[in-house]
Amino acid sequence: MEFGPHLMLATLEGAITAAILALTAVGLSLTFGVMRVVNVAHGEFFMLGAVAAWFISTAIGGHPALGFIAAVVFAPLIIGLLAASADWLVLKRLEYDPERTIVATIGLLYIIQQGALIGFGPNAQPVEAPFSHRIALPWFEWGESGFEMYYPWGLSTNSYKLFIIFAACAILMGLWVIMTRTKIGLVMRATQQDRDMATAFGIPVERVYALTFGLGAALAALGAVLIVPVQQAYYLMGHDPLLLSFIVVIIGGLGSLRGTVLAALLIGMSDGIISVFFSPTLAKIIATLLVAMVLVFRPQGLFGKGTH
Amino acid sequence: MLDIQGVSASYGKVQVLYDLNITAAAGEITCVLGRNGAGKSTLMRVIMGLLPTTSGAINLNDTCVSILPPHDTPKHRIALVPQGRRLFPELTVGENIEVGLMARSFKGKKRLEMREKVLELFPRLRERLKQQAGTLSGGEQQMLATARALAIDPAVLLLDEPGEGLQPSVVEQIQDVIRTMRAQGLAVVLVEQRVDAILSLADKAVFIENGRNLETLTQAELAADPGVIRRNLGV
Numbered sequence: 001m002e003f004g005p006h007l008m009l010a011t012l013e014g015a016i017t018a019a020i021l022a023l024t025a026v027g028l029s030l031t032f033g034v035m036r037v038v039n040v041a042h043g044e045f046f047m048l049g050a051v052a053a054w055f056i057s058t059a060i061g062g063h064p065a066l067g068f069i070a071a072v073v074f075a076p077l078i079i080g081l082l083a084a085s086a087d088w089l090v091l092k093r094l095e096y097d098p099e100r101t102i103v104a105t106i107g108l109l110y111i112i113q114q115g116a117l118i119g120f121g122p123n124a125q126p127v128e129a130p131f132s133h134r135i136a137l138p139w140f141e142w143g144e145s146g147f148e149m150y151y152p153w154g155l156s157t158n159s160y161k162l163f164i165i166f167a168a169c170a171i172l173m174g175l176w177v178i179m180t181r182t183k184i185g186l187v188m189r190a191t192q193q194d195r196d197m198a199t200a201f202g203i204p205v206e207r208v209y210a211l212t213f214g215l216g217a218a219l220a221a222l223g224a225v226l227i228v229p230v231q232q233a234y235y236l237m238g239h240d241p242l243l244l245s246f247i248v249v250i251i252g253g254l255g256s257l258r259g260t261v262l263a264a265l266l267i268g269m270s271d272g273i274i275s276v277f278f279s280p281t282l283a284k285i286i287a288t289l290l291v292a293m294v295l296v297f298r299p300q301g302l303f304g305k306g307t308h
Numbered sequence: 309m310l311d312i313q314g315v316s317a318s319y320g321k322v323q324v325l326y327d328l329n330i331t332a333a334a335g336e337i338t339c340v341l342g343r344n345g346a347g348k349s350t351l352m353r354v355i356m357g358l359l360p361t362t363s364g365a366i367n368l369n370d371t372c373v374s375i376l377p378p379h380d381t382p383k384h385r386i387a388l389v390p391q392g393r394r395l396f397p398e399l400t401v402g403e404n405i406e407v408g409l410m411a412r413s414f415k416g417k418k419r420l421e422m423r424e425k426v427l428e429l430f431p432r433l434r435e436r437l438k439q440q441a442g443t444l445s446g447g448e449q450q451m452l453a454t455a456r457a458l459a460i461d462p463a464v465l466l467l468d469e470p471g472e473g474l475q476p477s478v479v480e481q482i483q484d485v486i487r488t489m490r491a492q493g494l495a496v497v498l499v500e501q502r503v504d505a506i507l508s509l510a511d512k513a514v515f516i517e518n519g520r521n522l523e524t525l526t527q528a529e530l531a532a533d534p535g536v537i538r539r540n541l542g543v
Contacts, residue, residue, distance in 0.1 A: 183410065186399070190407050193396040200356050200390070201456070202382040202411030 014272020019168030022264035027219030033255025043242025049221025083217030129229035253304025315364035397442030408459030447478035
């Protein structure tokens with residue numbers, strides 16, 4: 001395949017990575033932004049989302065679409081409730097102290113991971129996509145009679161991969177509407193900006209924290225449900241999303257949702273493209289170098305506002 | 309009436325309030341005075357429930373508010389205008405007022421009425437409803453902090469140095485609003501350092517020192533001997 005069509009395929013793969021990364025990283029950013037908690041167990045909620053999707057789709061059986069729809073609804077809900085319970089049982093008792101919650105979420109990471117190993121087993125499990133149609137992609141070339149469109153051999157994607165991108169965009173738009181146009185979004189933003197004043201104006205901050213922690217985990221789980229038909233459910237699959245989410249959140253600016261989405265686009269696309277043309281390891285090396293550069297030259301992130 | 313009975317409070321192991329007794333009657337302005345570090349702002353935090361009492365009680369009419377969860381305090385119509393304004397800087401002016409309205413769960417017609425009421429008090433805020441609070445001038449921020457507190461339709465209004473760092477015209481406007489609130493029957497608790505403001509507003513002055521009651525004077529006693537303020541504050 002020529003370079004142009006090859007780049008187009010790589011860009012498409014990058015867009016899928018970016019879409020899932022944006023969902024996962026926005027969850028992490030939300031948790032940090034509102035609660036000032038660095039959730040090291042965030043990748044495990046992603047993994048649990050994939051495992052829950054496998055359990056639900058296997059239990060329901062029948063047409064893959066039925067299992068997928070049930071997984072989209074119930075997996076984020078279950079994982080969100082689990083995370084909210086973890087907040088209530090662990091983080092609240094530590095009074096959301098930034099240092100102690102890091103250690104606590106490291107513990108949570110291992111508990112969830114080993115729990116998944118015991119309950120789910122060490123093998124990767126496939127989840128069938130609800131639909132998957134091959135879509136041939138066109139390419140344009142300057143020929144004797146001007147621009148000509150043709151379908152190069154091998155330049156194709158499938159409908160489910162395109163659906164992932166659109167679904168992630170729709171979910172992020174929905175989140176933006178919730179954060180900017182609803183009462184609960186206002187409550188979360190007020191809590192983020194001044195916890196004491198939020199309390200003084202009747203906001204039950206601890207309930208907002210539980211909701212935020214649950215929502216952050218649910219977003220990661222939702223990302224996993226979307227991607228698991230393309231990848232597979234595996235008990236160690238939370239590592240990469242955690243690393244990339246931290247990279248994205250640091251580059252985007254801690255707590256900045258807009259910055260997180262833009263950084264996810266940057267890192268996801270570059271990860272996808274570099275992985276296709278070179279290797280996934282090189283993509284991670286470059287992303288980590290970018291983080292180091294950002295930390296040196298702009299510690300608050302590209303879109304962060306620094307400390308209040 | 310707000311009745312603070314024998315209240316003590318600590319930051320960790322450091323005790324900052326010792327057996328404080330203050331009453332603030334409806335339709336009166338009670339000034340709380342003291343030198344820096346006397347515990348005035350801590351007292352405001354304690355009344356709001358942001359810092360728990362270690363002993364004593366805070367009663368509003370027949371309800372003991374000091375045993376309630378802190379986020380329930382505004383539901384009992386106690387509102388705070390904190391020192392330094394402490395607005396939600398990235399929320400708009402309208403959203404800051406909305407947070408105040410939400411504290412009492414005002415809905416529908418009542419919500420609109422309350423919103424109109426506070427915007428009538430501070431017309432300049434109406435022009436800036438979509439502007440981020442952090443981008444307002446100091447005076448406008450103080451108006452917004454006051455409007456946000458009044459949006460809960462308080463029975464008790466706590467004001468912690470509302471004139472700090474503001475130009476005289478804005479201070480005058482804020483003082484007019486405080487007088488209006490007094491006339492409407494609110495119990496106003498005002499932490500103030502400036503002698504002229506105290507003399508012009510206070511119905512009662514409570515001096516505290518190192519977290520303890522020092523002296524309580526009526527308006528008549530203050531007027532008879534204004535020098536008492538300077539002596540007690542060391543200014």
